[in-house]
Every structure is written in C-alpha cells, then in structure tokens.
Amino acid sequence: MNTPPSPLSPLSPLSPPGTERTDGSSVRIGALVPLTRPGWVEAGQHLLAGLELAVSDVNDADGIAGRPLELVVRDTAADPQRAAAAVEELARLGVAALAGEYHSVVARAAAARADALGLPFLCSSAVLDALTEQPTQWVARLAPAQSHGWRVYADFLLGMGHSRIAVAAESSVYWASGTRILRDCLAPRGGTVIELDLRALTPTAVCDELVDHRATALLLLVGHPEPAVSIVKSVRRDRRLAEIMVGAPAGQPEFTEWATLLGDDSAAIPFLRYLPERLSPLGARVETALRERLAEAPSFVAFEGYDTVTVLADVLRSHGADRARTAESWPRVAVEGTRGRIQFSRTPGISVWQWAWPPVQVVDRDPVRPDRFRVLHAG
Incomplete structure (x- = not known):
C-alpha cells in the first residue's frame, strides 16, 4: 500500500524526551512507522503494536544477554525523505538495526540509506520487489514480494x-x-x-x-x-x-x-x-495479546511487526549488536514466528534477503x- 508522500517535515521522536538511553545499557532497534497522515495511520498503529509487544516479550525473557531491548520509534508519515533522514538519525544514535515500515516507496528510501550506511534493516511490511536498486547484504524482508x-x-x-x-x-x-x-x-x-x-x-x-x-x-x-x-x-x-x-x-x-x-x-x-489458515500456538497467544493492546482484532500487519522483532532478537542474542555480523547472519536465520518458520534466501528478481514465502x-x-x-x- 502507498499514499502520496507529504512535504518534508521535522522528525518528531515518538519516545518521550529523556527515555532514549545513551549509556549503552540497552540494545536499541530503530523503528520506522507511519503514524500521521498522509501515511496509513491505522496500519502504522498495528505495526507498532506488534513491534512493542515483541520487545516486551523479549525483555520478559531476559532481553539480549541480560540487556534490555529498546525500541526507538520514528514516524515516517509516508514521506520517503523523512524516512531517509530518520535512518541517518537512528544510525547516529547507535541503533543495532532498523525494523518496520509499511509503505513500499518509503521503505525503498529507507533501504537505500540503510544500505549506504551499513545499517541492518529488517523490513516488516513493504512488498515492492525492487526494494533496493542493487543486491544488498544489509536488508532483509518478511513481507512477500509484490x-x-x-x-x-x-x-x-x-x-x-x-x-x-x-x-x-x-x-x-x-x-x-x-x-x-x-x-x-x-x-x-x-x-x-x-x-x-x-x-x-x-x-x-x-x-x-x-x-x-x-x-x-x-x-x-x-x-x-x-x-x-x-x-x-x-x-x-x-x-x-x-x-x-x-x-x-x-x-x-x-x-x-x-x-x-x-x-x-x-x-x-x-x-x-498474509496469514495462515490456522495460527500456531505462538500466533494464537500473540493474537490474544495484540487484541488487548489494540482493543480490536489485530491485522496481519501487527503480526509482521511482532515477527520482525522476534527475528532481530534471535540474531542479536546469537551474534551480538555488531551491525556487520547481523547483516552476515540473514542466511542463517531459522526462527519460529507467529505465521510459520522464518528463513531468508536469495530469490530471483529480489535484491534483498527474502522470506520466501509467508502465507498468502x-x-x-x-x-x-x-x-x-x-x-x-x-x-
């Protein structure tokens, strides 16, 4: 799904001032989410709910080798320029990886900057085949290609x-x-x-x-x-x-x-x-928790958000917060998500590491x- 981009506007942190730790005590993931118009706000809210629930579950299970996982959220508002600027800011803040984004054109801009900066990006929901112009080791995707x-x-x-x-x-x-x-x-x-x-x-x-x-x-x-x-x-x-x-x-x-x-x-x-005919026990538990968090039935986008953090947490636990090692680990991922076993491969015509395929x-x-x-x- 895409909506026309808005004019470039200042980045607005979604985390309250002072809550983004800079002392190295947490492992941080940057989250790109459309939360204001002309972005598809409801999709962004569901994506964020999934991301946040997974972070909470990871931290309830001792975090990343004892360190809490922290989500640093930026609103992209369906604006490719704003998303690219957010990637640069999050890279400077020292996030271990990027997650999220719903709009394909916006995700493409974010993927280009992440690739240029050497910042791992696990795209949750955008489906455009050409997410990057050239093959890249830095970007992986959960959603099926368009x-x-x-x-x-x-x-x-x-x-x-x-x-x-x-x-x-x-x-x-x-x-x-x-x-x-x-x-x-x-x-x-x-x-x-x-x-x-x-x-x-x-x-x-x-x-x-x-x-x-x-x-x-x-x-x-x-x-x-x-x-x-x-x-x-x-x-x-x-x-x-x-x-x-x-x-x-x-x-x-x-x-x-x-x-x-x-x-x-x-x-x-x-x-x-992008849901299976029947959710796994993990998916059923997550569905219940998401329904409580959203006060409505969760969309497939919320499950994509949860699975994104689940994958990144597994990688970070196995390989630490080193960005290069995270990017090198995409082909070795084998994680049980809410909608099936997640593994990445090189798929013909797709320039990023791709889960081939989620249920459709x-x-x-x-x-x-x-x-x-x-x-x-x-x-």
Whole structure:
C-alpha cells in the first residue's frame, strides 16, 4: 500500500524526551512507522503494536544477554525523505538495526540509506520487489514480494471467471508495478487489463468507463481513505454495475476504518492478507495479546511487526549488536514466528534477503457480518 508522500517535515521522536538511553545499557532497534497522515495511520498503529509487544516479550525473557531491548520509534508519515533522514538519525544514535515500515516507496528510501550506511534493516511490511536498486547484504524482508502476492490474486481473479479487469490507478511506482504484474499474469491466460487514469476521471466517470469497457472486475490501486471510499460508493450505487466485483489487492479493507467509512459497502471486496489458515500456538497467544493492546482484532500487519522483532532478537542474542555480523547472519536465520518458520534466501528478481514465502490469502469482509472475514483463496 502507498499514499502520496507529504512535504518534508521535522522528525518528531515518538519516545518521550529523556527515555532514549545513551549509556549503552540497552540494545536499541530503530523503528520506522507511519503514524500521521498522509501515511496509513491505522496500519502504522498495528505495526507498532506488534513491534512493542515483541520487545516486551523479549525483555520478559531476559532481553539480549541480560540487556534490555529498546525500541526507538520514528514516524515516517509516508514521506520517503523523512524516512531517509530518520535512518541517518537512528544510525547516529547507535541503533543495532532498523525494523518496520509499511509503505513500499518509503521503505525503498529507507533501504537505500540503510544500505549506504551499513545499517541492518529488517523490513516488516513493504512488498515492492525492487526494494533496493542493487543486491544488498544489509536488508532483509518478511513481507512477500509484490510479484508473488499479486500473482496469487491474479489466480483468484481467473478462478472466479474474471477476464476483463479494470484497474483504477493513481500515479505511483507501486501501483504501476502492480498493474504490470497483473497484466503479465493475466494476458497469457486470456485476461485483459484496462487502465483507468484517475488523474482524469471522477468516481462517476469511472463508472461510465466500466460500463463502456464491459469490465467484470474493478481493482482499486489507490490511496485510502480517498479516493478509494468515494469510488466504492459510486460503483455500489450504480445499477448498471450491480454484477461487477470490486477488489483491493493492496489490503485497504483489512482495517476497521474501512468498515466504519463504508458500512455495508465495505463487504465483498477481496484483498490480500498474509496469514495462515490456522495460527500456531505462538500466533494464537500473540493474537490474544495484540487484541488487548489494540482493543480490536489485530491485522496481519501487527503480526509482521511482532515477527520482525522476534527475528532481530534471535540474531542479536546469537551474534551480538555488531551491525556487520547481523547483516552476515540473514542466511542463517531459522526462527519460529507467529505465521510459520522464518528463513531468508536469495530469490530471483529480489535484491534483498527474502522470506520466501509467508502465507498468502485472498480475503473479504462477509456481507452478512462485515466485521468477519472470509478466506476466498490461498496461495
């Protein structure tokens, strides 16, 4: 998921002044999280909840060789420049590694700076294949690459009989990449991808285009809440489009705000979610704790946050807080996470160390009970 970057603004520490230790008593991890607009704030809150819960669990288990693990949080606000500046600041503060980030374009900027500075970065949630321009030893990723997850989504579309698929896309390297992946997957199997340029179309005009092109599915490759919410409302109210499927592969319907803004219109919009059919005992325990912390059901993003710290803590316990040794350890990681056993490898076409692959599901909100999810397809 991506939203347009905001203007560069001053970095605002999330840790209260005076709480960031500088005496070497703790092992610090820098956390990059979107917590203000135009970042996807709800995703950022879930990611941070997972990170913080894992840090608490690590410290309850004697920390890192007796030293407490500490999270130093910086709000990226979906701004690549702000994220790059945060990486530089966190490097100066002496963090052992970086964790987090949700927005792909922002994570790419953070990964570039981490690579240049020699700072290990375990990316939690961003999926853009080209997270760095060149192969790097410093960056690893938990989320599946976009090309993998969106191929699963393309398989779902074809399995449901959709061959004329319109994409309402904003201008972004992330959305452009998603459109290309869909076309590459669908075209050899008789599918057609019709691009609708939202720079020139209102939500009402989108409906007219769908009718003119005889599309059977519309995919929202757009920011949340707008223009996604307005487009859904327009399509749902257009009687000509009563049979069209609306989809959101980037995951907009995952979060509570979607259901709050759209009500019954929030349901039956398939999206990608990175959870297994059944959580492990660890995952079930973490789910309960996250639900208490968030006061709502945790999204897959919260589990990604928890798994990120779990992996980094294992590496730090085994190899110490030396940055180079951390980066060298990615291929030797073998950690039980909330969603399966996590190991990293070099995957063709991916420039970072990649968990290949986390579980992938296509899910929607149940029309009968929009607060409940239905698993439609798994890959």
